[in-house]
Amino acid sequence: xxxxxxxxxxxxxxxxxxxxxxxxxxxxxxxxxxxxxxxxxxxxxxxxxxxxxxxxxxxxxxxxxxxxxxxxxxxxxxxxxxxxxxxxxxxxxxxxxxxxxxxxxxxxxxxxxxxxxxxxxxxxxxxxxxxxxxxxxxxxxxxxxxxxxxxxxxxxxxxxxxxxxxxxxxxxxxxxxxxxxxxxxxxxxxxxxxxxxxxxxxxxxxxxxxxxxxxxxxxxxxxxxxxxxxxxxxxxxxxxxxxxxxxxxxxxxxxxxxxxxxxxxxxxxxxxxxxxxxxxxxxxxxxxxxxxxxxxxxxxxxxxxxxxxxxxxxxxxxxxxxxxxxxxxxxxxxxxxxxxxxxxxxxxxxxxxxxxxxxxxxxxxxxxxxxxxx
Amino acid sequence: xxxxxxxxxxxxxxxxxxxxxxxxxxxxxxxxxxxxxxxxxxxxxxxxxxxxxxxxxxxxxxxxxxxxxxxxxxxxxxxxxxxxxxxxxxxxxxxxxxxxxxxxxxxxxxxxxxxxxxxxxxxxxxxxxxxxxxxxxxxxxxxxxxxxxxxxxxxxxxxxxxxxxxxxxxxxxxxxxxxxxxxxxxxxxxxxxxxxxxxxxxxxxxxxxxxxxxxxxxxxxxxxxxxxxxxxxxxxxxxxxxxxxxxxxxxxxxxxxxxxxxxxxxxxxxxxxxxxxxxxxxxxxxxxxxxxxxxxxxxxxxxxxxxxxxxxxxxxxxxxxxxxxxxxxxxxxxxxxxxxxxxxxxxxxxxxxxxxxxxxxxxxxxxxxxxxxx
Numbered sequence: 120x121x122x123x124x125x126x127x128x129x130x131x132x133x134x135x136x137x138x139x140x141x142x143x144x145x146x147x148x149x150x151x152x153x154x155x156x157x158x159x160x161x162x163x164x165x166x167x168x169x170x171x172x173x174x175x176x177x178x179x180x181x182x183x184x185x186x187x188x189x190x191x192x193x194x195x196x197x198x199x200x201x202x203x204x205x206x207x208x209x210x211x212x213x214x215x216x217x218x219x220x221x222x223x224x225x226x227x228x229x230x231x232x233x234x235x236x237x238x239x240x241x242x243x244x245x246x247x248x249x250x251x252x253x254x255x256x257x258x259x260x261x262x263x264x265x266x267x268x269x270x271x272x273x274x275x276x277x278x279x280x281x282x283x284x285x286x287x288x289x290x291x292x293x294x295x296x297x298x299x300x301x302x303x304x305x306x307x308x309x310x311x312x313x314x315x316x317x318x319x320x321x322x323x324x325x326x327x328x329x330x331x332x333x334x335x336x337x338x339x340x341x342x343x344x345x346x347x348x349x350x351x352x353x354x355x356x357x358x359x360x361x362x363x364x365x366x367x368x369x370x371x372x373x374x375x376x377x378x379x380x381x382x383x384x385x386x387x388x389x390x391x392x393x394x395x396x397x398x399x400x401x402x403x404x405x406x407x408x409x410x411x412x413x414x415x416x417x418x419x420x421x422x423x424x425x426x427x428x429x430x431x432x433x434x435x436x437x438x439x440x441x442x443x444x445x446x447x448x449x450x451x452x453x454x455x456x457x458x459x460x461x462x463x464x465x466x467x468x469x470x471x472x473x474x475x476x477x478x479x480x481x482x483x484x485x486x487x488x489x490x491x492x493x
Numbered sequence: 494x495x496x497x498x499x500x501x502x503x504x505x506x507x508x509x510x511x512x513x514x515x516x517x518x519x520x521x522x523x524x525x526x527x528x529x530x531x532x533x534x535x536x537x538x539x540x541x542x543x544x545x546x547x548x549x550x551x552x553x554x555x556x557x558x559x560x561x562x563x564x565x566x567x568x569x570x571x572x573x574x575x576x577x578x579x580x581x582x583x584x585x586x587x588x589x590x591x592x593x594x595x596x597x598x599x600x601x602x603x604x605x606x607x608x609x610x611x612x613x614x615x616x617x618x619x620x621x622x623x624x625x626x627x628x629x630x631x632x633x634x635x636x637x638x639x640x641x642x643x644x645x646x647x648x649x650x651x652x653x654x655x656x657x658x659x660x661x662x663x664x665x666x667x668x669x670x671x672x673x674x675x676x677x678x679x680x681x682x683x684x685x686x687x688x689x690x691x692x693x694x695x696x697x698x699x700x701x702x703x704x705x706x707x708x709x710x711x712x713x714x715x716x717x718x719x720x721x722x723x724x725x726x727x728x729x730x731x732x733x734x735x736x737x738x739x740x741x742x743x744x745x746x747x748x749x750x751x752x753x754x755x756x757x758x759x760x761x762x763x764x765x766x767x768x769x770x771x772x773x774x775x776x777x778x779x780x781x782x783x784x785x786x787x788x789x790x791x792x793x794x795x796x797x798x799x800x801x802x803x804x805x806x807x808x809x810x811x812x813x814x815x816x817x818x819x820x821x822x823x824x825x826x827x828x829x830x831x832x833x834x835x836x837x838x839x840x841x842x843x844x845x846x847x848x849x850x851x852x853x854x855x856x857x858x859x860x861x862x863x864x865x866x867x
Contacts, residue, residue, distance in 0.1 A: 210584030
C-alpha cells in the first residue's frame, strides 16, 4: 500500500499504480500474468474527474490480457472489490487476480467532498439535514444513554488507534493522543468531537489473489477463509433499533460461518471505525461482545494491541486514514502482515486468524472477510 | 427496461427501480428472494450527485437480504455488471441475481457530461485534445482510405439502426432517416456527422439470472452460454494498428469459445455502435467479416433485419439510445426478447443464438456475451 496522507502529490492513477506494483513485487509476479484486475474506488468522477481507472491501470501496469472493472460500494468499495476478486478466483474465472483500492479525496474541496459523501445517505434523511456524522452523533448519544456508558470509552477508541498507528509507517497520523485531546477537540455532532471521526485521506492498497492449488509453494500466502457481504435497512430511521446494524451482523455471521470459525477464534480484527461509536457497535454486532459491553471492554484495554482481542492494530480508519476505496483493501493488507508476522512494532502475538470489516454508509452494506495463516 | 429518452422525468434511482420491478414482474419473482443485486452505472456521482445507488435500490425494492454492489466500466458498465452477475450465479455464490443498469445523463449540462465522458480517454491523449468523437473520426477516415470504402456505408449503419428502432417501443429515436440526412447533419469529427454518433440518454434495463438447475420449469428462460471481458491497449496512439480493437477481439473469441459457437452460428447481434465506424470495426474484430469487408456487407443489406446477420435490431446505441450504464444490459434484454420470439415488428426470424458486445472508451475494454434459446 501507499502511506495514507492528507494530500498526496500523486494522482489517483499514480496511487493505484504504486500500490499495484508493490503487491506484484511482493509476490514476484509479472503484471502480464494477471488474469483480472479489480479496482475499488468510491468517487473518482466527483473527486478527480476521472473515469475508467481500471483500464488506465491495466495499460500503465502492462496487464493487457486481464479482464478489468471497477467496484463501487461507497466507503466499502475496497472490500467489495476484494470480494469480487475472491469470487473470480474461487469460481475459476480468474487464475491471478489483483485488487487495488484507491481514493484521492484531497483533490476536491472539503465542501465538494462532503457533498459527495453525504449523498451516500438515504435521500429523505439527507433532505432533513442528516449526514454521516449526524448518524454517528445520534448513535453515540443513544448508546451512552442506553448502557449508561462512559464517554471516555468513545475517546479511548481513538486513543488506542492513534497509539497503534505510531508503529505503522503507512498511517496518516503517527502521533499519540489522549482522552483529553479527544474531549477538547472541536465539536462535530454531539457528543462526537473531531477526534472521534476519521479524516479524509489519499491512498491506495493492493492485494494479489490466486487459487491455493496454483501457488502451493508460496509460504507467504494467506488463506481467504470467508468473505461475505450483505445489505441492511438503508434509512437509519427505518431500523427497528438505531443501535443495530443488520448488514454488519449478516456479513459477519456469513464470513465466520464460511470460515468455520467463531468470534472466539479471531486473533486480530480490522474494523470500520469511521466514527468511534462504530467500533463499539460493530464489535457487538460481530459477536465479540454482548450489546452494551464493548465500551467497558475498550476502557479495560481488551481491544488494545496487548489485549485478548487487538482491534485495528494498524491504526484503523481514525489514524491510518480513510481513503474510501482503499480502506477495505488496506484492512486486508494489514491482516496479511499480521498473519505473516511482519507487523514489527504493532505485531499481534500469535496471530493466526484475522477478521476485516468494511462498512458502506452508516451500515447500509457490510463486507466481512476472515483470513487465516497457512 | 424503461424507454430510453433524452430527458427523463425520473431520477436515476427511480429509473433503476422501474427497470428492476419490470424484470421481477416478468419472472414472477419477489424482491425478497434476491440473493444479489448488481448495479451497472458509469457516473452517478458526476451526473446526479448520487453514490451507493445499489444500497438505495436494495432498500426501495425490499431486497434487504441480498449482497449488493455497483460495477463501473465507463460505457461498458452495464455488460460488466451482467458479467459479474453471471459469475456470481455460476460460482454458486448467488442463487438469484438481479442486474440493473442505468444512467441519467440529462441531469448534467452538455459541457459537464462531455467532460466526464472525455476523461475516459487516455490522459496524455486527452491533453492533446483527443476526445471519443475524435477517435471515431480518425478511425473512420483511416478505414475509408485503407479499404477505399464508400462513405455511404457509415451512414447506412445509422439508417439501418433507425429503421429498426421504429419498431422498438423502448427506443429513444423512432423515426427513419436517410443517407442524405446523415451526410447533411452537422459535422462532429470529420468525416463523422451528428447522425453517425449516438445521443446522450436517460434509461435503465434489468435482467434476472438464476442457475439453470434451480429454475428448470421456466420456458421463458434464456441460457447465458458465454460472457467474457478483456482489456486492450488503452492509448489508441499506442495500438499497432489504429483500426484494430484487441479488447473486442479477445472478448468475442472468449465468449464464443465458452459457448462452443462460431460467428456463423450467431443469428442476431447487438453491438456497440456509439459511432457508425465502430459497428463496422467490431463486426470485423468479432469475426463476422474479414477486415475491410463489413462496409460492403452493410451496404448490401447483410446486417439489416431481413439479412443473414441482423445487427442491432433494437436500434443500437444510435437509435435506441446510449444511457451508459444501461446500454450493456439493454443489449441483453433485446437478445432475450429476440430469442423468446417476443420482438414483434423487429423480430429476427428463427433466432436461436444471440451475441452482445459492449465496449468501454474507444475499445480499451470489451465485454461480449453469447445467449441461446433453450
